[in-house]
Amino acid sequence: MSYEMNELLELVLEEGASDLHIQVGKPPTLRLHGSMVSVDGPDLTPADTERLMQSIAADSYVQAAKTEGGADFGFAYMDKSRFRVSVLRAKGSYGLVLRQIPNEFFDLEDIGIPDQIRDLLYRPRGLVLVTGPTGSGKSTTLASMINYINQKRSGHIITIEDPIEYYHDHKKCLITQREVGDDVPTFSEAIRRAMRQDPDVILVGEMRDLETIEAAISAAETGHLVFGTLHTNSAAKTVDRIVDAFPANMKEMIRTQLATSLVAVVSQVLCKKEGGGRVAGLEVMVTTTSIAALIRDNKTYRINSDIQTGAKLGMFTMDTHLMSLYNRGLISAREAFEKAQAPDDMRTRLENLGGKVAAS
Incomplete structure (x- = not known):
């Protein structure tokens, strides 16, 4: 055959x-x-x-x-x-x-994005990052955010992708989708050109090099809401990865720029759902005055404790969310343990609840 x-x-x-x-x-x-x-x-x-x-x-x-x-x-x-x-x-x-x-966009609620993050999508400027390993659903989350803005706000959205994945129709917004290698040579060049195309929102499919990161931060600082992705698994590591991309003499300046322009970081992993299917494990950080100071002062190792105390602002750590998924019967103890950022702590918490972490 x-x-x-x-x-x-x-x-x-x-x-x-x-x-x-x-x-x-x-x-x-x-x-x-x-x-x-x-x-x-x-x-x-x-x-x-x-x-x-x-x-x-x-x-x-x-x-x-x-x-x-x-x-x-x-x-x-x-x-x-x-x-x-x-x-x-x-x-x-x-x-x-x-x-x-998928042809259909997900509601942000279905993905697990809290209301407070939806409120941030009305911001006139700033940088929103969706991070996680390859295949963790970053593109789906970003497409859903862009679709939400398209339905709720008026303006001009420019997406820069390689390749274009989700196709967006014009709704309340005008949408321009550009493919790297076909419509424009590079991500950084596309961002620079976008600045002359009257955008309100810019989606950068991948912030993979220093030039692109620099251009995205600059666009966020100059009055645009910019979305981007990185292959990091927590808010603290995301900040470190961006800063580490720059030479030593620029690190302090980038920390200052990030402290003022970074609006939120959503980190995600895809977990196997009990009974079949997948569900996203999420970490959400919203930049507060305190977190901005930690970024500026190079104390990113303390961001996690700010996330843990920021529930009112819609913040939660990855491990807190995984624990919630386990308690709701959506994922197994083994899956929660394997995807945890602090596996030893997670093992203790799960075993105290009678969860079986070892492979059967």
């Missing part, structure tokens, strides 16, 4: 898989609720994977995969769903990973 891409994509939609992996030497494999499940059928050959890749990749991406070893792009499967596609070369053959991008 030979595999057809349309049939595989239909299977992804039917099963509710988050990803489809196509690699030589194994049947097509779905990621279902965090676990890898192979399709019944023969192993893929190099000819199979190349044919499947060419069935969805434009000539320019096929060429990039051949000459540069990989290519990333967005792909729409009819009007049913969009996928983020990564083509890669491995051992001389082609492989693909397709991540499904």
Whole structure:
């Protein structure tokens, strides 16, 4: 039998898989609720994977995969769903990973974003960061925030992405979506150009280098609400990562800029839900006068204790939220322990409640 891409994509939609992996030497494999499940059928050959890749990749991406070893792009499967596609070369053959991008936006309440964070989305300026490891749902949270603004505020939103994942329609806002490598050469260049395009809100898909981070902070300081992502797992580490990106002679200046421009950090991980599915574990930090002083004075190690006492402002630590998910029966004790930032403390708390942390 030979595999057809349309049939595989239909299977992804039917099963509710988050990803489809196509690699030589194994049947097509779905990621279902965090676990890898192979399709019944023969192993893929190099000819199979190349044919499947060419069935969805434009000539320019096929060429990039051949000459540069990989290519990333967005792909729409009819009007049913969009996928983020990564083509890669491995051992001389082609492989693909397709991540499904849901058509529907989530309500912020469904994700677990507190009301206080929703209030921040009306701010005229500042930097809001959504952080977490790859595959933790950052893009979904950001898209939902942008959709909320689009429904509630009037203005001009510019998104800068690589590739464009969620497509937004004009609602109360005018939306301009630009793809790096297609519409504009780099993230930092896109932010600089955006400043001349009368934006109210700018989404920076990835703050991956010093130039982009600098441009994003500058945009937030000069009267724009800027959203960005980083691959960090807590508010304190997010601040450290940004500061560490700069040379020694600029660190103090960046701390001062961050202290005045950073509005909030939402860190997240995806947890396996009891009974199937996924649920986000969250940490929320809202910048207060006290936290701004900690950033300025290079005392980020004390941010966590401010988050713990900031419940009235909608703040909570990752471990507090994981504990809440466990108490509500949404995740297992083992999952809470594995995703915890202070695993030893979490183990004690769980075991005191009769939770089984060890793998059975």
